[in-house]
Structure formats: structure tokens, C-alpha cells
Amino acid sequence: MTAPLTPPHQPQSNDPWQAPPSGSHAVPAEQPGVDERRTEIRQAAVIAAVLTVAGAVLGLLWLWLAPRVPLVSDDTAVFLKNSEGEEAIGADGTFVLLALAFGLVSAAAVFLFRRRGGIPLVVGLALGGLLGSLLAWGIGIWFGPTSDVVARAKEVGKGVTFDAPLELHAVGAAILAWPIAAMIVHLGLTALFGPRDPEPEWDALYGAPPAGPAGGTAFGPEPGAAGERETGGRPTDGPGQP
Numbered sequence: 662m663t664a665p666l667t668p669p670h671q672p673q674s675n676d677p678w679q680a681p682p683s684g685s686h687a688v689p690a691e692q693p694g695v696d697e698r699r700t701e702i703r704q705a706a707v708i709a710a711v712l713t714v715a716g717a718v719l720g721l722l723w724l725w726l727a728p729r730v731p732l733v734s735d736d737t738a739v740f741l742k743n744s745e746g747e748e749a750i751g752a753d754g755t756f757v758l759l760a761l762a763f764g765l766v767s768a769a770a771v772f773l774f775r776r777r778g779g780i781p782l783v784v785g786l787a788l789g790g791l792l793g794s795l796l797a798w799g800i801g802i803w804f805g806p807t808s809d810v811v812a813r814a815k816e817v818g819k820g821v822t823f824d825a826p827l828e829l830h831a832v833g834a835a836i837l838a839w840p841i842a843a844m845i846v847h848l849g850l851t852a853l854f855g856p857r858d859p860e861p862e863w864d865a866l867y868g869a870p871p872a873g874p875a876g877g878t879a880f881g882p883e884p885g886a887a888g889e890r891e892t893g894g895r896p897t898d899g900p901g902q903p
Contacts, residue, residue: 704775705785712767712789713796719763719839720800723827726759727752727801730825734814742822752827756801756835760794764842771847778851786847790840798836801827 728751731742771786772778805827807813817823829835 698781701775701779701781705779705781708771708774708782708785709789709792712786713792715763715767715789716793716796717800719759719793720797720804722759723752723756723797723801724805727755727827729806731822732810732814732825733822734817734819736819739810739814750830753829753831753835756797756829757831757838760790760797760835760838761842763793764790764839765846767839768843768846768850771843772850772854776851776855778847778855783844783847786843787840790843791836794836794839798829798832 728748730748730752732739733742734740767790768786771782775782802808806824808826810825813823
């Protein structure tokens with residue numbers, strides 16, 4: 662006798678090609694990582710905004726700590742008072758050192774805020790550092806000594822020393838110091854101290870090994886199977902047995 666067949670008008674419940682019931686409008690669920698990705702993007706935007714505002718602090722510190730370049734006038738031209746001085750490159754060095762320190766602190770703060778990291782957070786960190794550096798540069802120039810050197814020389818008079826305007830000569834290196842340092846430090850902290858994903862198990866990746874003949878696996882018989890086959894299922898004679 663054969664098993665009764667399913668009538669053609671009654672489809673099986675586990676048929677993968679079965680059409681959905683009429684009148685049902687199933688809405689596909691969102692992917693599980695969509696909400697987390699949106700949260701990371703919002704957090705990255707907040708980080709970029711906070712670091713941009715922090716650039717004002719960098720600009721004020723640069724204005725306060727950068728060495729001044731002394732100038733002097735003789736009513737016909739303006740000269741460097743100390744032609745062999747290093748004050749001109751001291752302003753660039755001060756800005757770069759401060760920017761590196763801000764990059765280190767901001768990267769550590771972002772890592773403590775969200776230890777899992779993520780590409781949006783790194784992008785927000787780099788963008789905020791870049792905008793913060795530009796704002797710091799503008800604040801230093803705006804609130805520093807005037808850039809109209811001729812008018813300032815006429816104002817102070819002949820032979821009187823005055824400060825040259827605050828400038829950056831290596832603009833590219835100074836502006837990129839903060840974002841590059843922040844990205845390197847953040848990626849290093851994430852690699853060293855970030856959470857680790859659990860190692861996948863063999864069965865989860867490739868499934869259980871297929872069963873072989875006599876209850877063994879495809880990789881060989883189970884232990885003891887060969888001996889049972891040779892003795893017809895009876896245990897082998899041990900010492901002291903007839």
C-alpha cells in the first residue's frame with residue numbers, strides 16, 4: 662500500500678512556492694542593522710559639531726602660546742627686528758602640537774563614548790577635527806595682531822617694535838594634524854581595547870559532517886566500529902577469555 666497523496670486543491674503548508682493568502686499585505690521588516698546605522702550617523706554628526714566648537718579653544722590657545730615675531734620700521738620700510746629668530750616657524754610648531762594634543766584627547770573621548778567604533782564615528786571625528794582646525798586658524802588670525810603692517814608701523818612710529826600678524830606657513834600640515842591624529846589614535850584604541858566578535862563554530866559555518874556507512878562520518882568510521890564489524894558485533898576477546 663502507498664501513502665495517500667495530498668489532494669491537489671489542498672496545498673501543503675510547508676510549500677515554499679505557495680502564494681500568500683489573498684488580502685494579506687505583508688510589509689517586509691527592516692534589516693536588523695538599519696536602526697543601529699542611523700544611530701551611528703546621528704552620533705557622528707554630534708561629534709563633528711562638538712569638535713568644531715572645540716576648535717575655538719584651540720584658536721585661543723594658539724593665540725596665547727604662539728611666539729610673536731617682532732617688527733620695526735624706519736619710516737621707509739618694515740624689517741624683522743631679529744632676522745635670525747625662529748619665531749616665524751614657532752607659530753606653526755605651536756599650532757601643530759596643540760592640534761595633535763586635541764586629536765589625542767578627542768579620539769580617546771569618542772572611544773570611551775562608544776567603544777564599538779564604526780565608520781560613521783571615524784568620519785565624524787575626522788570631519789570635526791578638520792573644521793575645528795579651520796576655525797582655530799581663523800580665530801588666531803582674527804584676534805591676533807593686525808595684518809595691515811604698514812598702518813601699524815605708521816601708528817607706532819619710527820624705531821618702535823610691534824608684533825607681526827599671526828600666520829601659518831605650513832597650512833596643510835597644520836590643518837590636517839588634528840584629524841589625522843584623531844583617526845590614528847581612535848583606530849588604535851579600537852583595535853586594542855574594542856569588543857571582539859565571538860568566534861563562529863564549525864557546525865554553524867559548514868554544518869555537521871555527513872554520516873558515512875555503518876553510522877560513521879564521511880571522514881572515517883566511528884571509534885570501535887571496525888572492530889565490531891570484524892567480530893560480528895561481539896566484543897573482541899580480551900586477556901584471560903577463551
